Amino acid sequence: MTDFLRTISKSLGRTLVPTQVPSPPTIDESITRLVGSNVDLETLFLTQATAAKLHVERSSISTLVDSIGSLLISRNLKKLVVTRCDLFEQAQLLQGLNNRGLDAKYWTDLGLDATYDVDAGVTDVWCAVAETGSLVVRASASHGRATSLVPDVHIAIVEKSQIIPDLIDLMHRCKELGTLGGVTIITGPSKTADIEMNLVIGVHGPGEVFVFLV
Amino acid sequence: MTAQLIDKPSRSLPVLPAADFDFDKVSVAAASNSRLKAAVNNGVVRQDRGRVAKLAELPDSDALRSLAGDIKQHTLDYLDYYLVQLKASVELRGGHVHFAKTADDATQLILKIASDANVKSIIKSKSMVSEEIELAHSFEKAGFDVVETDLGEFIVQIDHDKPSHLVTPIIHKDLASIAELFSKYFGTPYNDDPNFLTKQARVYLRAKFRQADMGMTGGNFIVAQTGEICVVENEGNARQSVTSPRVLVSLIGIEKLVPRLDDLSVMLKLLARSATGQAMTVYTSLFTGPRPQGDTDGPEEFHLVLMDNGRSEILASEEYRETLRCIRCGACLNACPIYRSIGGHAYGSVYPGPIGALVTPLMQGLAHFSDLPKASSLCGACYDACPVKINIPKHLISLRRDMVNQNITGRFEQGVYRLWSRMLLSPGLYRTNLKLQKAMRFIAKKGFIRWTPPPASGWTKVRDIPQPAKQTFGEWWKKNR
Amino acid sequence: MQKRAALFVTCLTDQFYPRTGIAITKILEKLGWSVEFPPDQTCCGQPFYNNGFTEESARLARRFIEIFEPFDYIVTPSGSCCAMVREQFHQLFHNDAQWAPRMENVRHKTFEFVEFLTKVVKFDPATVSLPETDTFTYHYTCHLRSLGIHDEGVEFLRKIGNVDFKPMNKADQCCGFGGTFAIKYPAISGAMVQDKLDNLKATGAATTICNDAGCTMNIAGMCNRHQVKTNVTHIAEVMAKAMKIELPDI
Numbered sequence: 001m002t003d004f005l006r007t008i009s010k011s012l013g014r015t016l017v018p019t020q021v022p023s024p025p026t027i028d029e030s031i032t033r034l035v036g037s038n039v040d041l042e043t044l045f046l047t048q049a050t051a052a053k054l055h056v057e058r059s060s061i062s063t064l065v066d067s068i069g070s071l072l073i074s075r076n077l078k079k080l081v082v083t084r085c086d087l088f089e090q091a092q093l094l095q096g097l098n099n100r101g102l103d104a105k106y107w108t109d110l111g112l113d114a115t116y117d118v119d120a121g122v123t124d125v126w127c128a129v130a131e132t133g134s135l136v137v138r139a140s141a142s143h144g145r146a147t148s149l150v151p152d153v154h155i156a157i158v159e160k161s162q163i164i165p166d167l168i169d170l171m172h173r174c175k176e177l178g179t180l181g182g183v184t185i186i187t188g189p190s191k192t193a194d195i196e197m198n199l200v201i202g203v204h205g206p207g208e209v210f211v212f213l214v
Numbered sequence: 215m216t217a218q219l220i221d222k223p224s225r226s227l228p229v230l231p232a233a234d235f236d237f238d239k240v241s242v243a244a245a246s247n248s249r250l251k252a253a254v255n256n257g258v259v260r261q262d263r264g265r266v267a268k269l270a271e272l273p274d275s276d277a278l279r280s281l282a283g284d285i286k287q288h289t290l291d292y293l294d295y296y297l298v299q300l301k302a303s304v305e306l307r308g309g310h311v312h313f314a315k316t317a318d319d320a321t322q323l324i325l326k327i328a329s330d331a332n333v334k335s336i337i338k339s340k341s342m343v344s345e346e347i348e349l350a351h352s353f354e355k356a357g358f359d360v361v362e363t364d365l366g367e368f369i370v371q372i373d374h375d376k377p378s379h380l381v382t383p384i385i386h387k388d389l390a391s392i393a394e395l396f397s398k399y400f401g402t403p404y405n406d407d408p409n410f411l412t413k414q415a416r417v418y419l420r421a422k423f424r425q426a427d428m429g430m431t432g433g434n435f436i437v438a439q440t441g442e443i444c445v446v447e448n449e450g451n452a453r454q455s456v457t458s459p460r461v462l463v464s465l466i467g468i469e470k471l472v473p474r475l476d477d478l479s480v481m482l483k484l485l486a487r488s489a490t491g492q493a494m495t496v497y498t499s500l501f502t503g504p505r506p507q508g509d510t511d512g513p514e515e516f517h518l519v520l521m522d523n524g525r526s527e528i529l530a531s532e533e534y535r536e537t538l539r540c541i542r543c544g545a546c547l548n549a550c551p552i553y554r555s556i557g558g559h560a561y562g563s564v565y566p567g568p569i570g571a572l573v574t575p576l577m578q579g580l581a582h583f584s585d586l587p588k589a590s591s592l593c594g595a596c597y598d599a600c601p602v603k604i605n606i607p608k609h610l611i612s613l614r615r616d617m618v619n620q621n622i623t624g625r626f627e628q629g630v631y632r633l634w635s636r637m638l639l640s641p642g643l644y645r646t647n648l649k650l651q652k653a654m655r656f657i658a659k660k661g662f663i664r665w666t667p668p669p670a671s672g673w674t675k676v677r678d679i680p681q682p683a684k685q686t687f688g689e690w691w692k693k694n695r
Numbered sequence: 696m697q698k699r700a701a702l703f704v705t706c707l708t709d710q711f712y713p714r715t716g717i718a719i720t721k722i723l724e725k726l727g728w729s730v731e732f733p734p735d736q737t738c739c740g741q742p743f744y745n746n747g748f749t750e751e752s753a754r755l756a757r758r759f760i761e762i763f764e765p766f767d768y769i770v771t772p773s774g775s776c777c778a779m780v781r782e783q784f785h786q787l788f789h790n791d792a793q794w795a796p797r798m799e800n801v802r803h804k805t806f807e808f809v810e811f812l813t814k815v816v817k818f819d820p821a822t823v824s825l826p827e828t829d830t831f832t833y834h835y836t837c838h839l840r841s842l843g844i845h846d847e848g849v850e851f852l853r854k855i856g857n858v859d860f861k862p863m864n865k866a867d868q869c870c871g872f873g874g875t876f877a878i879k880y881p882a883i884s885g886a887m888v889q890d891k892l893d894n895l896k897a898t899g900a901a902t903t904i905c906n907d908a909g910c911t912m913n914i915a916g917m918c919n920r921h922q923v924k925t926n927v928t929h930i931a932e933v934m935a936k937a938m939k940i941e942l943p944d945i
Contacts, residue, residue: 246882591884595840613747677888683710685713690716
């Protein structure tokens, strides 16, 4: 590595790597920030997410099982992988879905390979960004990475308090709390236009993303 | 400094010898290929207009582009410092960091990682640096099962083609030829429904995701302070690369560093907007290191390979260092009237368009690619489009200056220009020349001339030339004022 | 004291489109300006700078500065020559202790014609009108980009009375002139000017406004080769018509 670095330093006109450098340019929020906390974040998130082709519906913790259950049954989506989190424990989501005749298992019990064979992934989120209408998931032992990627359908539950205004705020959050196993910003269903600019939805990720806002 | 830089490329040349590149031949053929032009224009004009429309959403896109340019420039100016910082950050997260000086070094390194880890099958997501060193080709030769998982790159791979655009690699291919290709490759009846074709590829590649030992990504950005790689995509195949295989290798050019996570908020607000006119791509992932203890998906082993391959020489040039700001968004390609006329392959390298006209000669030798800086009308559309404000026209002129200074521009041509400039220093000679040129009026028909003598005969190959006026302005002024 | 402007006519306009220079002269005179024409002017050096002959272009640039620095304003019909003076002169001389101040002086008072009318003369094109309605389209000459000018030329045109404006698709795409580029790369340049022709033809406009002599020669030459009937001309000549200014038949 030292040879490699020496070449770089030499290219920059010096013999040693500096131990200190001037600060990088200041990020001027007046030209970078699109959304402040003074707006109705819930409505903005709804508008932006819908524009990004996420299907967003308002729900509540008490009616969550019903909302998700009806959706899955109407789509004939039976086998499910579910992320493990306090919200879902509180809503008794797993039991509720299984009571309706669905076959729901926690990610921690199912694992990666079996997730390739499920019909839908039901996940919580780390947060959501109003500016872009995005879901943000963070990998962990209870959440996994595949849960919002591998199944054809992704159902995400977002708590209103989780909506943050702008990408600027997301990056602050990543710095403060760490990206751990990895953070993914999801802004729509998987798509491509590689074949002669024809838009095709659902390539390697979920072709449908449903969001329940509680 | 510049003469040393351009003269002798010290990095390994690509598989196809650059000396064989005949720009004239390929560009003339491309310019007359109306099918190619229609396909290219259909894609790029849409993306260019999308860029303009989406940038208008920002409070001050011009200022934001300046900021993005400044952030990249700062990082380049202190790249040694940030590389040290990056290495520490990634190692803190449990990753291995490797530095590859040349394309060969990178290839050997990655092959060794794969064989040491007993890897049999590899899934690759889109990465321009891996195209630059033809990595998939090396894997294939070494007997690995490697597949490109980005739909466009997959099509390029199975067709033994080359990408022609930084972001939309098969912009030069039409639907019918893709349908034909898939029918042959999968042994299924011809079907030109894009949905069907995409699903066919999806099923095939999903099986690969499921059993792959090693995943590979590139990186749009990499954060020095905390070690994350940032990858943007619309399909989800890059996410698959960091989810299912047990080994992950990310190959990234050293110029992709940014100092802080916060810098990503600036970059991400410009990248997708500039590339395709979206506010965000469908997936933006930040990852580094192997999976934390307790996770059951994600890589067990992570290798970051940082590659030089000629970038440090460009870095050393005060004039050309700025070209390393490039975030590979493709906006310059989309805006360029030359690219729109000849497509990407005519540039003879993985980096086409205006940015390619700069980096290809800089990395592979100006003598081999002497047409690229000259085949430009210097219209400036690229500079207008660039999210990090690389002054491409200025650098094209600098390369032309280098070509004159190194006598890559022929001595006869140099003589013609020097003589012409001398003539213009003398008002008497200038006016005499105008008088002589007026003689062309004798061969004009209805005010236009159909043939011009060499060295200007290129003009009338394509179009007529208006005849000189009866009187020059100078003559009119003398008579009437 | 009458306001004075020096006309930098440019070599191509001098030889091929002197009527544009005459139109500019008479328009400015009609608007109360005194126009001077330094007779020893030749070329701003742009073709040499663009092709990497920096020393040669610097010689011509110094000559330009010497000839034009005595005047209050310098006006030119060509956006690309204007950009040479405003932008490339700076790159040539900003580190030169002797020439930098002279260069700064000259570049700050050099204007493209429409820019000059709008910013300095403060002329409102809505105050003039063509004798009859006529159809027009507009080609965005490229070097206006480096002057920070975008839609000003179109807006100016549209304000003139009796202008029936037909916008062109890809109006801001380069026409393929690019100076010596058109001669060295005929296939590519040809594809570009063919595209411009197709878009221009689709508008059906009787006149195509093109405010740069090089572009005009390129587009008009192409129109003639392919028998596309449109009059490709500088806005100055249209303005002259609207202001009832006679231009000689040369």
